[in-house]
Amino acid sequence: MLLELKDYVGDMKRCARCSMCKWPPLAQMKSWRFSNNCPSIARYNFHTYSGGGRMAVGLALAEGTLEEITDEFLNIVYRCTACGACDSSCKYNSELEVLWPIYATRAHLAGMGYFLPEHMMILESLRKEDNTLMQPKADRGKWAEGLEVKDLSKGEQAEVVYHAGCLYCYDPELSPIARDSVMLLKQAGVDVGIRGSQETCCGSIAFQLGFQGEFIKFAESNIDDWNAAGVRKVVTSCACGFGIMKSVYPLLGKEMKFEVLHITQYLHELIKGGNLKLSGAFPARVTYHDPCNLGRKSETYVPWRGEEKKVLGQFILREPQKIIHRGWNGIYEPPRDIIRSVPGIKLVEMERIKEYSWCCGAGAGVKQSMNDFALWTASERIEEAKSVGSEAIITACPWCERNFKDAITESGDNLAIYDVVELIKQVI
Numbered sequence: 001m002l003l004e005l006k007d008y009v010g011d012m013k014r015c016a017r018c019s020m021c022k023w024p025p026l027a028q029m030k031s032w033r034f035s036n037n038c039p040s041i042a043r044y045n046f047h048t049y050s051g052g053g054r055m056a057v058g059l060a061l062a063e064g065t066l067e068e069i070t071d072e073f074l075n076i077v078y079r080c081t082a083c084g085a086c087d088s089s090c091k092y093n094s095e096l097e098v099l100w101p102i103y104a105t106r107a108h109l110a111g112m113g114y115f116l117p118e119h120m121m122i123l124e125s126l127r128k129e130d131n132t133l134m135q136p137k138a139d140r141g142k143w144a145e146g147l148e149v150k151d152l153s154k155g156e157q158a159e160v161v162y163h164a165g166c167l168y169c170y171d172p173e174l175s176p177i178a179r180d181s182v183m184l185l186k187q188a189g190v191d192v193g194i195r196g197s198q199e200t201c202c203g204s205i206a207f208q209l210g211f212q213g214e215f216i217k218f219a220e221s222n223i224d225d226w227n228a229a230g231v232r233k234v235v236t237s238c239a240c241g242f243g244i245m246k247s248v249y250p251l252l253g254k255e256m257k258f259e260v261l262h263i264t265q266y267l268h269e270l271i272k273g274g275n276l277k278l279s280g281a282f283p284a285r286v287t288y289h290d291p292c293n294l295g296r297k298s299e300t301y302v303p304w305r306g307e308e309k310k311v312l313g314q315f316i317l318r319e320p321q322k323i324i325h326r327g328w329n330g331i332y333e334p335p336r337d338i339i340r341s342v343p344g345i346k347l348v349e350m351e352r353i354k355e356y357s358w359c360c361g362a363g364a365g366v367k368q369s370m371n372d373f374a375l376w377t378a379s380e381r382i383e384e385a386k387s388v389g390s391e392a393i394i395t396a397c398p399w400c401e402r403n404f405k406d407a408i409t410e411s412g413d414n415l416a417i418y419d420v421v422e423l424i425k426q427v428i
Contacts, residue, residue, distance in 0.1 A: 180424075
């Protein structure tokens with residue numbers, strides 16, 4: 001198994017309850033209003049909802065000191081988007097793992113049969129329909145109807161496979177983004193194909209909810225299928241898919257004979273190379289929202305295994321040296337470069353950006369199981385975008401876009417929401 005709670009006991013014991021996990025580093029703060037980084041602790045204001053509190057919960061589970069696992073306990077465990085902001089902020093000054101103990105706690109609970117009823121619906125949908133949205137597998141390829149694009153599931157070959165992802169396949173408001181992505185790649189001369197109705201979930205939500213068996217099934221199946229198809233690149237518009245493919249797929253030990261790219265990375269390369277030209281104007285003041293899985297969570301995770309030694313009674317030395325994942329190497333500049341290259345556009349940054357970005361609120365099954373929390377989190381980001389005078393939020397993740405659109409509908413705000421691909425399509 002990828003996740004063993006016992007592997008993180010040392011990190012959980014060394015958590016000093018300093019609360020660094022609750023806010024961005026002081027050097028990154030611009031104002032009191034937008035000084036939180038964890039939606040869960042900001043919304044519910046009780047320590048257990050924070051990264052440090054979740055470390056304490058995991059330690060209690062690992063040591064068997066919990067008297068009872070109640071429904072409220074489970075609600076606390078899963079009322080978290082697993083956005084990783086706590087992890088990046090903690091690692092500003094430490095080497096503790098915070099996010100992976102959260103994953104491991106959920107895997108431990110799921111192994112014991114504890115999860116929310118809504119998660120069972122997601123699990124059953126994955127098992128029966130290969131997606132998280134309770135939609136028929138047979139309809140997965142309908143988003144591409146009428147597109148003249150190769151279908152690898154029918155034996156055709158291509159250098160690049162485009163992986164749409166569950167939400168782009170089934171959400172009628174977002175599916176045009178997947179279609180536009182393929183059309184832009186074709187326009188740039190890319191030899192691209194899709195897998196149509198044979199495309200399956202990336203397994204991201206299964207992993208984040210602790211369903212390790214389901215995650216491994218989907219991840220290994222995808223790797224095998226892409227290897228067998230002989231593709232050189234896997235390009236996806238789904239930030240969740242990209243993040244899990246980059247950070248966790250390599251841990252399965254299977255050879256990946258292909259490069260994984262997010263659509264913004266690939267389009268950025270094509271624009272720089274002159275294969276796509278942005279000639280139309282977009283006269284607007286916009287801001288960019290960093291999706292968690294495209295940013296701080298897209299670094300390949302390298303679990304540490306070795307020997308620890310304590311020096312001078314307090315300093316921990318590790319052999320071999322531990323690789324620290326602080327979120328610095330996420331995909332931050334390609335989307336911004338694309339936006340800046342659009343004639344007439346003015347990009348303004350929000351206060352919390354890049355590895356310290358505020359989550360949209362939709363991750364880790366929260367959108368499906370706790371929509372009120374998801375919408376509250378999105379509304380906070382919308383307020384932050386409005387505070388810098390932005391007329392639109394541009395992002396690069398279907399879950400972010402879906403949740404922002406829903407929050408705007410509920411509040412009556414008039415802020416526009418665009419995917420980077422939608423922006424390009426308007427000015428190409």
